[in-house]
Amino acid sequence: MAWPWFFPKSAMFYPEGASRSAGQSLSGSEQVTAINPRWRARVAGPVVTETTVLAWRGFVGAMNGRAGTVLVPKWEQHGVRDANGRMLSDIDMASYDGDTLNFDLTGFGQSDLVHATLAANATLNGTRISVSVLDGQGPQPGHYFGIAERLHLVTHHWQESPDDPVQLQFTPWLRASALAGSRVILDRPVCEMRFAQDMTGELELDMGLWGNGALEFVEAI
Numbered sequence: 001m002a003w004p005w006f007f008p009k010s011a012m013f014y015p016e017g018a019s020r021s022a023g024q025s026l027s028g029s030e031q032v033t034a035i036n037p038r039w040r041a042r043v044a045g046p047v048v049t050e051t052t053v054l055a056w057r058g059f060v061g062a063m064n065g066r067a068g069t070v071l072v073p074k075w076e077q078h079g080v081r082d083a084n085g086r087m088l089s090d091i092d093m094a095s096y097d098g099d100t101l102n103f104d105l106t107g108f109g110q111s112d113l114v115h116a117t118l119a120a121n122a123t124l125n126g127t128r129i130s131v132s133v134l135d136g137q138g139p140q141p142g143h144y145f146g147i148a149e150r151l152h153l154v155t156h157h158w159q160e161s162p163d164d165p166v167q168l169q170f171t172p173w174l175r176a177s178a179l180a181g182s183r184v185i186l187d188r189p190v191c192e193m194r195f196a197q198d199m200t201g202e203l204e205l206d207m208g209l210w211g212n213g214a215l216e217f218v219e220a221i
Helices: 050-063
Strands: 010-016 019-024 030-034 038-047 070-073 116-118 128-133 144-147 150-158 166-171 190-195 211-219
Antiparallel strands (some): 038 211, 190 211
16 A cells, blocks of 8 residues: 555654563562564544545555555654765655655655665674665664664664774564665654554544544554
8 A cells, every 4th residue: 555645743653562471470579581672653633634634544544454455655754864964864855746645654755765774684684784874974872774674773883993884783683584675764664563453543524624544553564
């Protein structure tokens, strides 16, 4: 499914279920083990035009509850920057005619620039990758990045020497292996997700014209 024509006022992503425990023992001690989390997301905002109301309804209906999946963009104003301090998502922007927005709803066209690639093969369930960054320092702890249609959050960043590839520690674990040279998406990562429950996306219109909508998602694995 394509993302609907909807720009959220608020958007939240967080890794859910990062640990597991068998509970407390009789002595009161508890052993907690780290596991592979999955993403949960919530987007909410006003739906105020006929175009957005119809697009919202069509999108919710086509998702068929939890059966459908969609690539949810990660909105972020604290993203990775190039060596000149520019947001990577703002580079090479060009206006265009018409009223169709990009998947991330910027309203501008962009070429498909590659800002980073894997410097070595990445393995399934891995939590560390080696990245060749083409401009700037690359993602720092707290930044998001994507590989294919999966979203990850950087927890550590380092280089052995200034000319070496950047080493990234991240969560969640890799959902699939990836070959050296594969694109690492730093500007506009997406995450394949489904509705968290069938009952989501209700839209109540004030005066039959506009309303506020919210969508709850979990990562589709």
